[in-house]
Amino acid sequence: MEIHVENVSYRFGEREVLTDFSADIEAGRVTALVGPSGSGKSTLLGGIAGYVKSASGRVTVSSGPRSPREAPRPEHIGWVPQGANALSGRTVLDNVAIGVLSRGITLREATEIARAALDKVSLGDRAASLARELSGGELQRIAFARALASGRPIILADEPTSSLDAANTENIVELLYALRSTATVVVATHDPALIAAAERCINLREA
Numbered sequence: 004m005e006i007h008v009e010n011v012s013y014r015f016g017e018r019e020v021l022t023d024f025s026a027d028i029e030a031g032r033v034t035a036l037v038g039p040s041g042s043g044k045s046t047l048l049g050g051i052a053g054y055v056k057s058a059s060g061r062v063t064v065s066s067g068p069r070s071p072r073e074a075p076r077p078e079h080i081g082w083v084p085q086g087a088n089a090l091s092g093r094t095v096l097d098n099v100a101i102g103v104l105s106r107g108i109t110l111r112e113a114t115e116i117a118r119a120a121l122d123k124v125s126l127g128d129r130a131a132s133l134a135r136e137l138s139g140g141e142l143q144r145i146a147f148a149r150a151l152a153s154g155r156p157i158i159l160a161d162e163p164t165s166s167l168d169a170a171n172t173e174n175i176v177e178l179l180y181a182l183r184s185t186a187t188v189v190v191a192t193h194d195p196a197l198i199a200a201a202e203r204c205i206n207l208r209e210a
C-alpha cells in the first residue's frame with residue numbers, strides 16, 4: 004500500500020511541526036523517517052496511523068499509483084511500539100495470538116497464524132516461553148510478530164532499535180527486509196545502522 008502525505012502541518016498549542024510537508028512513500032521498500040529530536044518523526048508516524056490529526060493538508064493511502072486514495076483506517080496499520088510491550092506472564096505464542104484473535108477468527112487459526120509469524124521473526128523455538136524470560140531484542144521481535152500476524156498492509160515502527168545492541172539491531176534490519184515483501188514498512192529512527200540499511204530516508208528537517 005502506498006502512503007501519500009500532502010502539505011501537512013501539525014500543531015501542538017503554539018508549536019507547529021512539519022510545516023507544509025509532503026512525501027510519497029512507496030510499497031515494497033523500507034523507508035526511514037530521520038531528523039533531529041523534535042523534528043516530528045513520531046508525529047508523522049501517528050499521522051500515517053491516523054491518530055494524530057493534521058492542522059492542514061492530508062495523509063491518504065492507496066493500493067497503487069492509480070488507485071483511489073482514502074484516509075488510513077485502523078485495519079491498514081500494524082503498529083510496532085517501542086521496546087518491551089508484552090504481557091510478561093503470558094507465553095510468547097499467546098502474546099502474538101491475542102492480537103490475531105481480535106480479527107474474529109478461531110483460536111486454532113489464530114494460533115497457526117501466530118506460529119508462522121514467530122517463525123518469520125526467528126522466535127518459533129521460544130513460543131512456549133514466558134515473555135518475561137525474553138531479552139529486550141526478542142521482545143522487540145515479538146512486537147514485529149504481532150504486526151506481521153495482523154496481516155495489515157502498512158507497518159509503522161517508532162525507534163525499533165533504540166535499546167538494542169549491534170547483533171539485535173542486525174536481526175531487526177533483516178526482519179524489516181523480510182517484511183517489506185508483504186507490507187509497506189516505515190520506521191522513525193536515529194540509529195545510524197538502521198538509517199544505513201534503509202532503502203529510502205526521508206529527512207524531516209530538509210523537507
Ligand SMILES: Nc1ncnc2c1ncn2[C@@H]1O[C@H](COP(=O)(O)OP(=O)(O)OP(=O)(O)O)[C@@H](O)[C@H]1O
Pocket residue numbers: 015018020038039040041042043044045046047191193
Ligand atoms: N501530544 C503532544 N502535545 C504537545 N506537543 C507535542 C505532542 N506530540 C509531539 N509534540 C511536540 O512536537 C514536536 C515533535 O515531536 P515528535 O515526538 O514527533 O519528534 P521526534 O522527531 O519523533 O523526536 P524524537 O527523535 O525525540 O523522538 C516536539 O517538540 C514535541 O514536543
